[in-house]
Amino acid sequence: MKIEVKNLSKRYKDTNALDHVSFTLAEPKIYGLLGRNGAGKTTFMDILSGHILASGGEILIDGENPFDNQRLTESICLIKEGNNFKRDLKIKNVLRIFAYFYPTWDQQLADELIREYNLNPNAKVKALSKGMESALGIIVGMASKAPITIFDEPYIGLDAAARKKFYDILLEEFEAEKRMIIFSTHLIDEVSLMFEEILILQNGKLVMKEEAEVLRNSTCAVSGTADEVEAFISDKDVIEKKQIAGMMTAYVHADMKQAQSAGLTAEGIPIQELMIHLTEKKGA
Numbered sequence: 629m630k631i632e633v634k635n636l637s638k639r640y641k642d643t644n645a646l647d648h649v650s651f652t653l654a655e656p657k658i659y660g661l662l663g664r665n666g667a668g669k670t671t672f673m674d675i676l677s678g679h680i681l682a683s684g685g686e687i688l689i690d691g692e693n694p695f696d697n698q699r700l701t702e703s704i705c706l707i708k709e710g711n712n713f714k715r716d717l718k719i720k721n722v723l724r725i726f727a728y729f730y731p732t733w734d735q736q737l738a739d740e741l742i743r744e745y746n747l748n749p750n751a752k753v754k755a756l757s758k759g760m761e762s763a764l765g766i767i768v769g770m771a772s773k774a775p776i777t778i779f780d781e782p783y784i785g786l787d788a789a790a791r792k793k794f795y796d797i798l799l800e801e802f803e804a805e806k807r808m809i810i811f812s813t814h815l816i817d818e819v820s821l822m823f824e825e826i827l828i829l830q831n832g833k834l835v836m837k838e839e840a841e842v843l844r845n846s847t848c849a850v851s852g853t854a855d856e857v858e859a860f861i862s863d864k865d866v867i868e869k870k871q872i873a874g875m876m877t878a879y880v881h882a883d884m885k886q887a888q889s890a891g892l893t894a895e896g897i898p899i900q901e902l903m904i905h906l907t908e909k910k911g912a
């Protein structure tokens with residue numbers, strides 16, 4: 629499916645939650661949607677899922693507006709941080725409802741994951757711990773097999789082992805059957821290797837959209853004496869630099885090999901660091 633975001637804006641009283649955002653997503657990839665608190669991520673995902681209306685601009689999915697659009701909403705599954713399900717329903721009935729709603733629903737996968745996460749199908753949602761409720765969200769998101777599956781911080785309360793299980797399942801399922809997965813998280817270091825493309829929002833604006841591989845190959849942290857580093861970065865786009873005594877480390881848009889052949893130490897920048905510095909630079 630193709631998502632075209634054109635000049636998208638959303639205003640809440642005095643806040644521009646989204647401010648003339650434009651981009652296109654056209655491939656079944658795992659997209660990381662990143663940004664600091666209040667950057668506009670949830671607002672974007674809500675508009676994309678057809679839950680709320682934009683104040684300006686538009687999102688088109690295969691040429692159509694998702695708001696109140698049955699044909700499209702059965703192709704989009706949004707799993708949020710919590711409150712995804714009616715609290716009085718039993719798990720098995722939650723699954724029935726979603727199975728009915730999504731034409732792509734995979735019951736076998738849902739059953740497998742229910743066992744994997746040790747959930748009791750007869751338990752009511754309100755009796756679940758936070759982590760169990762998140763596990764149910766993950767199960768629904770994965771089993772929906774929706775061509776556009778969106779996870780907005782889907783794992784509140786899940787411990788590290790259960791999160792790892794989720795990442796393994798997600799990658800396995802994605803490899804078996806590619807679909808568009810949009811993943812928003814603050815646990816960036818944990819998941820950044822899964823991302824194939826990264827979008828960063830800051831104060832309602834898109835400040836970066838780049839393939840993860842390109843990003844990894846085109847940015848690096850260079851260290852050496854302050855004079856050497858300054859000489860190397862003088863003609864480059866510098867993200868951040870810090871100096872201690874005579875030594876300097878700079879985060880810069882440059883090829884790692886180029887820095888190494890200039891006699892500097894160069895290593896990759898973790899996506900989380902990059903996000904923090906890019907958003908600071910843009911005036912966080």
Ligand SMILES: Nc1ncnc2c1ncn2[C@@H]1O[C@H](COP(=O)(O)OP(=O)(O)OP(=O)(O)O)[C@@H](O)[C@H]1O
Pocket residue numbers: 640643644645663664665666667668669670671672
């Ligand atoms: N329903 C609302 N009413 C008023 N303001 C809102 C509403 N929803 C979001 N906002 C504001 O819009 C901005 C963007 O919020 P949004 O929830 O989209 O950010 P986010 O990137 O998802 O943040 P977080 O990472 O903290 O979840 C924030 O300033 C927020 O306070």
